[in-house]
Amino acid sequence: MANSPILSGKPFSEEKTTEIAEQFFRDGFVHIPGVLTEDEVTAIRNKTDALFDDPELADRTNPNLADVRYIQMGTHAGSGEHLPFILRNTIELDPIFRDMLLREPILSLAEAIVGKDCKFCGQNVLRNLPGLSISSWHVDGSVHFPVSDEMPRHDPRLRMPVMWFTVQMALNDIESIEEGPSQYVRGSHYSGRHPNDQDNPEFEGNKPVSIFCKAGDIYLQDPQCWHRGAPNLSGKTRYILQSQYAAYWAYWRFSLCNGVPVPEDALQNASDRLLSLLGRSRPNA
Numbered sequence: 001m002a003n004s005p006i007l008s009g010k011p012f013s014e015e016k017t018t019e020i021a022e023q024f025f026r027d028g029f030v031h032i033p034g035v036l037t038e039d040e041v042t043a044i045r046n047k048t049d050a051l052f053d054d055p056e057l058a059d060r061t062n063p064n065l066a067d068v069r070y071i072q073m074g075t076h077a078g079s080g081e082h083l084p085f086i087l088r089n090t091i092e093l094d095p096i097f098r099d100m101l102l103r104e105p106i107l108s109l110a111e112a113i114v115g116k117d118c119k120f121c122g123q124n125v126l127r128n129l130p131g132l133s134i135s136s137w138h139v140d141g142s143v144h145f146p147v148s149d150e151m152p153r154h155d156p157r158l159r160m161p162v163m164w165f166t167v168q169m170a171l172n173d174i175e176s177i178e179e180g181p182s183q184y185v186r187g188s189h190y191s192g193r194h195p196n197d198q199d200n201p202e203f204e205g206n207k208p209v210s211i212f213c214k215a216g217d218i219y220l221q222d223p224q225c226w227h228r229g230a231p232n233l234s235g236k237t238r239y240i241l242q243s244q245y246a247a248y249w250a251y252w253r254f255s256l257c258n259g260v261p262v263p264e265d266a267l268q269n270a271s272d273r274l275l276s277l278l279g280r281s282r283p284n285a
């Protein structure tokens with residue numbers, strides 16, 4: 001990463017990597033202080049602000065991407081005003097974001113969690129202006145392994161499979177509840193359910209834990225662990241870079257296997273049902 005503001009970094013020792021991964025598998029999240037330098041977080045924050053300020057990017061779309069827009073708007077909790085919130089498809093926008101995917105000890109932690117030869121599966125920057133947050137308790141996407149009504153939870157002797165996960169990287173200090181820290185309910189990835197209460201979620205006596213952190217800290221998030229960003233009630237903007245990594249098998253099955261080319265004229269004349277099944281858009285539509 002010559003000439004990049006992002007350092008190469010170094011993996012943690014094997015022992016420390018295993019300890020962090022074990023805590024992650026048990027709790028569904030883990031906080032690791034002091035990973036990125038001040039220069040790195042400043043460079044990523046400045047790049048993020050410059051991209052949010054780019055009027056061309058605000059209007060840019062790409063129908064072939066999971067996130068069609070590059071800048072996702074959010075709704076201010078008080079005024080209802082629509083404001084720029086999430087920067088998407090970042091690896092297309094600047095090398096700084098691609099370099100962050102390789103930054104150690106992050107990549108080696110990703111491999112310890114989802115396996116060797118893991119694959120990129122998303123990167124965003126959350127820029128929580130005051131009043132903006134993802135404040136509903138949720139799991140990401142669906143509940144991957146739902147239990148039946150009769151089952152209290154998944155068996156604790158299991159290690160819940162992790163097909164993909166998010167590395168959250170704080171780009172500013174988040175030291176009070178008003179500043180909108182991420183919050184997690186420990187162990188809730190074993191519930192096999194959506195969060196049980198929007199006001200007071202609780203799993204086996206575990207109540208929400210806030211990640212109070214300094215710029216440069218990272219924390220790892222199992223998408224099945226109940227989580228949210230607490231409302232940003234402060235006057236400060238909060239910045240979180242999120243990188244997502246997936247297991248190789250999931251990439252092979254869900255990405256490579258459906259990438260078989262189909263001739264352009266066949267796509268042009270295909271039924272909507274076939275296009276939807278293949279996950280393609282009609283050329284020039």
Ligand SMILES: O=C(O)CCC(=O)C(=O)O
Nearest residue numbers: 134140181182227228229
């Ligand atoms: O703001 C946060 O930390 C929460 C992010 C979140 O809920 C998500 O990425 O799914």
